[in-house]
Amino acid sequence: MKTIFGPINSRRFGSSLGIDLSPALKQCNFDCLYCELAPSATTDKQVDVVEVSTIINELKTHLHDKIDVITLTANGEPTLYPHLDELIDEINKIKNSTQTLILTNSATLVDDKVFSLLLKLDQVKLSLDAITPSVFKRIDRPHKDIEIDKIVQRVEEFSKVYKGKLFIEILFVHELNDTKEEIKKLNEVLLKVRATRIDLGTIDRPPAYPVIGLSYKELYEASHLFDSSLPIHIASRVHAEPNNAPYSDEDILNTLDKRPLTLEDIDLLFDEKSKLRLEELISKKLVITKKIGGLEFFILHENEKRKRLK
Missing domain, CATH: 1.10.10.10 (Winged helix-like DNA-binding domain superfamily/Winged helix DNA-binding domain)
Incomplete structure (x- = not known):
C-alpha cells in the first residue's frame, strides 16, 4: 500500500507531500470525536509497520523542488511509528530545501525520545483541544493513562527549546470545548507557549461521531476571547492557491x-x-x-x- 499521497495545497502549509506512516489501518492513541477516520480502539503502539526503506524509495519518486513541505502524518498518530527517528534522518538527507513537518496530537511528547526527535524537524504542529481533563477525555477519547496535565507541561517545555516553526491547533466541537471557561484555560496555557501560529479550526470533514462544528462567525467570536498578543489564526480553505x-x-x-x-x-x-x-x-x-x-x-x-x- 502506498505511503505517499498528494501533493496537496494545504490551507496552512503550502504545497504538501504527505507520508502516511500507517497506510493499512488506523493506529492511534486517540479516538477523537471529530476524526475523519472511522472509530477504532486506541493503541499505544503500531502493530502494522512500514519499513523505512519503503517510505524513502517512494518519497524519492515523488519529491521535487515545488514541494514546500514533506508532511509526516498517519491514519492515526504518526509519532507511534517505531522508526520515526531513523526516518527523519533519512528524509533530511534527501529533502534539500524542502521543509519537514509533522502533525501530532501532542500526547507522546511525554516520552523523552519522541520529544528529542521532534526537535530535528523544521515544522511541528501540535494539537491541543482542551485543558480540563473531563473535556479532554470527551473530545479526544485518549488511550488509557494519557493525562492532559502532563501533555500541557511538555508542550510548554517543547516550545521553549524548539528552534523551528511551531504551530498549535485547536479544533472546536460545538458545546464541548467552545465554552468561555474552556477557552479561558486554553488562553492561560497558550500564553506560556512560544508558537509561530495558533490555528483555530472546526469540523469541516465528515466526522467519525455525530458531532458538529462551529460556524465561521462562532470561530471569529471565539478568537476574540484569546489574548491579543497570541498569534491566532482562523483556519480556512478559502486562502488556498x-x-x-x-x-x-x-x-x-x-x-x-x-x-x-x-x-x-x-x-x-x-x-x-x-x-x-x-x-x-x-x-x-x-x-x-x-x-x-x-x-x-x-x-x-x-x-x-x-x-x-x-
Missing part, C-alpha cells in the same frame, strides 16, 4: 482515501484531465459524495461502507 496538477486514477483514489475533498478543493488541486478522471471514477461508483454542514465531499465508496460497519 490553485495547484491544478495531473492526477492518475490511482493518485485520485489514494488522495481521497487520505483526505475527503470538496469540489472547491478539486478545482484547486486537479487539472482538467484529472477532473475528467474523477468523473469516470464517480460513474464507476468508486467515488461517492457526502454532505456535511452544507458542503459536499468526495470520498471513496469503500470508506463509506467501512464507516457504516462500525
